[in-house]
Amino acid sequence: MPPTSAHNQFIGECYAPRVSTPTPPVDAPVPEAVSAAPTPEEVLAGEARVGGSPRALAANGVILALSRAARSFLIYEPSNEAIRVFLENLRRTAHDFLEQHGELDLEVRPFELVHGGEVVYLDRDRERSVAFRLYRDGVRRLTLRPGLDWHELLKLLEVMSIRYVGIRQTEDDLVVLLWKAGFAHITFEAVEGFVADDADSEGRGGQAGATAMHVDAPPDFDLPVPVRPQMVRVTWREVPAPALEELLREDETQALPELAVRLCEELLAAVSTAPETIQFADILPHLVETREFLFSEGLLAGSVRLAYAAASATLRDPASDRACAEFLEGFVTAQALHRFLHTVSRDALDAPPELYALLDALPGDHLRSLVEVLGTEQGEASRRITRRLLERYVAKRGDDVLAMLGGAPTALACELLRVLRYTDMDRARRAAMELIERNDLEIQLELLHSLEPMPMSPETGQMLLRLAAAENEEVRHRALGQLGVRKWTGAFAPLVARLKKEAPMRLQDHEAEVLGETLAGVSPEEALVQFREWCKPKGFFGGVLPGIGRLQRAAVAGLVVLRGEEAESLIRAVAERAGSELQAYCTQAMVKRRRMARGGTP
Amino acid sequence: MSDEILQGQEQLAAALNQARAGEDRQLGQRVRELGEQFVRLTNGLVRLCGIHAPENAAFNEPTHQLVSTLLRLDKLIGQVMIVCVEGQVYVNDIRVRMDDRLSGPQALEAELGRHSCGGLSFTRPLDEDQVRALVSCIAAPAASERPLAAMVQALRECGVPEVNPLGRFRLRLTGEQARTASQVELQRTLQRANNVVAEAWGSLSANRMPNPLPIRRLVNEFVDASSNDDMLQREEEEAAATHGNDEFSLHSVRVTTFALLIGRELGLHQAALADLGVAAMYHDSGYAQRDESGFSPPFSDHGLAGARLLARQRGFHQAKIKRMLVAIEHHRDLDRNPCLYARIIRIADDFENYTRLRPSGAFMSPAEAIVRMASAVGTAYDAHLFQLFVNRVGAFPPGTLLRLKDGRVVLSLSGARDAARFSRPLCKVLRNADGTEPADEQVDVATGGVQIAEVLLQKR
Incomplete structure (x- = not known):
């Protein structure tokens, strides 16, 4: 660190x-002439x-x-x-x-x-x-x-x-x-400070003819004294210990925030009622110090009280109004929000009501502050709560969120996408279409999360197709998985084309299997036709098509989940003519099919 | 790693966090910088006196700078007190950190030391002519006899009465006899208190930043001293001996004494007692404020005015919060929920106001004050806090003038020493039955045969 x-x-x-x-x-080594920090x-x-x-x-x-x-x-x-x-x-x-x-x-x-x-x-x-x-x-x-x-x-x-x-x-x-x-x-x-040197021969006690500046109090200071016409006899009485303890509790450290807020309330009330004696400018530095103290202690309720008192103060000049507005904005800066968030329990699912109250009551660009927090906050709990807070702004300022997405760093972009996913599916889709252009693994994984709850549409399908061709295997497979489950038929032809194109070249066995399963999921009928073609190739050169082995592997993987006897016979057909490796795979596929037929999982 | 370590880490982190919230780094840093400038410029000008006459143009620029430095210091911290001690320079208790190998503290200490002088106190900023006169005085040969007095005289004569040369200082260490509750030291503390408080008021009055450190040190001595039973007695004797002194300062010191008494009875720990004491010292600071015509705020506004002055101190600190609240709330009845310290100081303040010896005499005797105040328990005064006060000062609080049945006039000194002697204080005999004044005689009313006949009202 x-x-x-x-x-x-x-x-x-x-x-x-x-x-x-x-x-x-x-025992230190001889330092080098030039060393790093x-x-x-x-x-x-x-x-x-x-x-x-x-x-x-x-x-x-x-x-x-x-x-x-x-x-x-x-x-x-x-x-x-x-x-x-x-x-x-x-x-x-x-x-x-x-x-x-x-x-x-x-x-x-x-x-x-x-x-x-x-x-x-x-x-x-x-x-x-x-x-x-x-x-x-x-x-x-x-x-x-x-x-x-x-x-x-x-x-x-x-x-x-x-x-x-x-x-x-x-x-x-x-x-x-x-x-x-x-x-x-x-x-x-x-050293407790300095004292006059008694050995000083002139023995002046530090002050040589000092003329300290004296201030006279008014002659009537503290007058009039309260009139107490009655006299009550006083006696010695023990004060009960519980009463003393209660009094002492008032002086404990825990009572300080309450005193600090109360003082600010007093001062702010006085600014409104006695402006000739005290003005907002007189107390502003103290208000700021108290606000910072409350922040550092994570005292939300106190902060809300202080903010409310400041917002309620009746100020009589524009300069004070401006200063007060600035003071209030300080409650909801990113820095302040960071501090509040750090005080929230790690298990909390939402922000405390006081924080909502604070955001509701105070002016300022809270959306921007919250986005800033989201972009820099490390703790998962804090980010989760920030997202919840941000969700409130999406309805009214969703386009602003979209605009911020553009230049946002990867982590922040993912967080914003997550916020949109839970609040505004249409904007989430627009955000996803923008983000898919970034070739970034973290974003792609987040996109998979975000696309899952979106209604299937050509746009969603196209995005999944793009993700199905991503560099990262996990992304590709999860995208293919979604395509298969959601049965978007628009994906069938492109996936077949991809299989045919890649099978002779770089396509891995496992990738071929996933593609085959996806095809079976997307359109079982079309898939059966296609698999038939690959399992029983026609024509003189059918059996020596480039990549036929991988195509057949894809077909077998797909046939596992397809119903009907033909599917099984096609697998057997492949097995009869295949090499040992593919043959073993066909055997596994048959086992899987039968297990599924008995109600098990593949 | 044990939980204890983890808790310790959290505790330390919280303490540092709080301390950082209370820091006033900027003020300290500015005072240090200006202090350093002062030392360098003064040293330079004094050396220049050995080459040129003070009227020489070579003085112009550094003189101008020194004037400006003093002005800025004055604005920041009020009455400026420069102290040289053991190779270090302090500006109003803030140590100036500077390289002593150059034109630094040791050089200034040596120059001032020739005049048996350990520092300079500036009651207001100087103009350029005064600065030239000041450095000429410093650079001049020291008088062979009573050099410090000669320097004071020289400064007066050349038109610099705003500068008070101070005697030599030495550093005081903990463990010395100085901060004990010995009677002599307590008396000294009480005497010194008036000056410290008066200076604080002067500074506040000039609308400068409050500097509570000297007051806090003083209060710490009070706290140590108030553990001693003699505190009330000494305070009473001292108050009686300081008629005609600054009434305002005296009021603050007495209120502090009474407040500490209650705080100690309550069981506040030392640090809290010190905070209470500082709050008591500053409770009427609002009266130090002056409007454009030079008038203090009226009674109704002095609390708020005090809070306004105290708010000028930078940095969040719990003691500051409490003394500002005290300034605002110390005349409030219980229905307005004053804070603990304000409730304590309300009792101390009212008692002092009822019994203060004004030019026309006191409003009432301490014994009468306590029974009249007792009528407002539950409305004006917290019942438990008032009882703690009563238990401590007794039926005849210190300062009560009494006539004994044998005709002697005595002054109550001790307060209630215990439940049995609640109404039987130790007294100082002021006048014998035959009208003669005894030299230094005390009488213990708790001993057999001595009885109180009546309470007298003290008048000038």
Whole structure:
């Protein structure tokens, strides 16, 4: 899997030193002068293995595992199996170290980590070095203590991974994240920011005659206070535990989407009712952030609520109207739909009602968005649901779907054909006639699916005939099978002609058999006449016609399914004069016929 | 591969996903770039002072650029604070990443260090003449005595009062005594809080992006400190000692203290307490907004105005959601379904508003406030949250002025220490029965023989 865009952004954001001298791993081969872009594995490897004593080597193993696991989220998609390998490795190495050696205490230096006086990690590559990143973010000592469980280790990894992607500059910093984590078996010594240097001789506490900008609140701020004429005696009373639990549930992470949507509803209502205080432009960035959050969490119901609130807002100027319309369109872009689809169960046969509601309620070219999703979505379940969603647009915009089919790549063309097949057979037929021109196996197989439910018509028959002459054997045989079953007599003459033409040349035995069966299926009466001619050739040169052996083979295959004694006698006739191979085939054909006569399958 | 690993992977992926939704990479990046420009341009101009007089045309272009850089920084983050510490430069807490081998942080730190200066704070952008004066001051030889004070004086004299030189800094590490709940530190924290909040208001008032990080750090210290029983007492003493300080900041700090008290009683975990505290700090931020005539919004609009200001912070973050909701909902009655934090802060805010010492005195004593507020339980106040508050502050909340039966006038300090001492606080004696003032005497009403006669209303 290629490196993710997050990785590129991360690299781009990092301070890029003018001289970068990565420390090669001790056991690494000498790099070539010019090398291709590194693979994810190469990117995740490359840190130096240092440390002499067994304890130092074990410490090095833990740090490398931690570093690689943290960076793996930049290199791979979050769900990639490779990440699990890194996590497993981290758990194992950390557990082993703490069990065998006890506490892992690391002094953090700019490019090194030191444990028990030994350098256990060294990497001078600023982009990769875990030591540099810890040091740069203010960590000066990191200690993992025995008793450390997997959840804590995971939390540490989370903090480090978040720092690796370099985010949240204004809400949390590393120290806040560590503080929040509340570790029990991990201790940090970290820079908490700066404080006035008490040793400063002038002892000004960092502020030398500072004149901070003060803002006075209005003298009547928060007035009037509510009037409470009554007084009620207060006493100490225990608050029941269930009541506390219920209150605490309001603050759980799961409640966040509800709060986020409610806030947006409040803001949008305020934009309508108090435009002098707050305007749409003031809240638009926040609305967009909330929308993205809901998307990333796959919260459809919340998204619908947010969209509804925005659509219901009364905006008083055209600029806000335009901005709101753009905001609403963002709910149904291909990117948004992708995210929603990924949250739907793999077994789901249809989209959740909320998604239909969203599409119904919002403006935008949903057909185009859905087609884009269909063209790029990998998951079968997501594609299935997208097709269901698209089906709704075919009645009104079927011609648009047909138009998109023209330049569509193979996979998308197949998907669109499938959509049409279930909704509009006439357009499906037109689409099939267009697609049959492409000499593409995937499309041909899809066409076979699509032609099957179509009423038999000369057009359908012609398409099947073309497929019966396709390069791919499976396509040919399935097309012939359909022709035989659907008894389109228009196919008889062309198939006979083809048999006669190809029999002396490249026609394989099996192909001849299938063609024979098809002829018998398409028109049993005509087939019997034709087979008679091939089985008992007339005239002096009848028996030495070019390809007569294959023609007879085709005839025998067809005769298996034809009723009447003549069919059997024709097979016997062929068998009497045939070589051993064809003779054996005739014997098999007779067996099949008899089995069928007894009610079995050929 | 175990389920635990798989769950761990999913958990990490979700956490990163959420974090990415909350990032404000652009702002951080722009501040860093501008910070780097500031450092390079200032270093260059200071070096240029060794070659030319500041009026020389060679100064024109870099001076112009530095003015522009400061303007852009001001627009982005408000009052600009540049701090040099141990070879690194921070712009309003955002570390500037730059190559220190060139004209970088170390050079600036060395130049400022000659004046015992560790940074510069800009209360507003400078014009070109002021920039020339500033770099001249930096490049000038340091005074032999009290160099920092001399630099402050020099800047005032040459017309750059907008720049405040800061003393030297050092990096503070976790584990230091600094962030403990010791009494001295708590007192310092409370003192510092007013400045931090005042600066935040100033920045919001200038319609700049909110920067909650300094407030969050402060609140984290509050959270640590509020685990200590002395918090209420210290806060009360500090509030009493800061009459005449910024009333607005003081209000925010006191509301935060009370809100944290309720949050802790409720059992919120540390991170949630911190979010609650930051929300409490910002609950009245709407008053920092100014219209074209320079007026604050009226009471009825301040919540919405606060949400508008807070919405300027970029990046989705649950703490931001909660504090915006608090700004909007903190005066709402229960029938309008305010969120949990807004319900907590409603109690804290009303209590503070009833008892705040205004120029004309408090509206009512804390003891009276609590019983009057009790009449609105179920309509204005969540019954359980209010009871948690009552259980903690007691019948005579800290700050209640009491007359004892023996004639002494005392100030309640402790709140309810437990059920048995719900109405028997620890008090500070303000006046003896004979009218004399004791030096520093406390009396525990819970001990035998001491009885409360009446509640007094504190007046200026």
